[in-house]
Amino acid sequence: MAVIHLETAIDAPRERVFDLARSIDVHQDSMEGTDERAVAGVTSGLIGLGQEVTWEARHLGVTQRLRVKITQFDRPRHFQDVMLRGTFGRMKHDHIFEDRQGKTMMIDRFDFRSPLGWLGSIFDRLFLTAYMHRLLVKRNAVLKQASESDSWKKYLQAQ
DSSP states (O other), X not given: OEEEEEEEEESSOHHHHXXXXXXXXXXXXXXXXXXXXXXXXXXXXXXXXXXXEEEEXXXXXXXXXXXXXXXXXXXXXXXXXXXXXXXXSEEEEEEEEEEETTEEEEEEXXXXXXXSHHHHHHHIIIIIHHHHHHHHHHHHHHHHHHHHSTTHHHHHTTO
């Protein structure tokens, strides 16, 4: 089991950051270079409790599919997505949003495990944890930029 914990301070209202974090369109834009796109379930707009999305992307040279479901949802404080089907042995991502000193603290807790038992654990430690950490940092930078500028409007105004 590997857990990645990230905290990103964002100078924007918590509700805006929360909604951008659950935007399918922002997610796709943040994954440039992986050709990640939503191919089933909720494929654009905002995803909510009980809804599913299937992502297709090219990671580590291989096209993969990952189906997740929003299993917990408390706007604007927390939501959780859990893998239903995909290449991980297990995957759970908690997105937590707190007000701190006039800013929104976006907290990611990404809990995952590769398949293949002890071999997967070695792969997680040697490679996959760093790879996933880089993806989450990149995604959070896009969320921060969108939240703190006027570009959030292209994602949320039609909602």
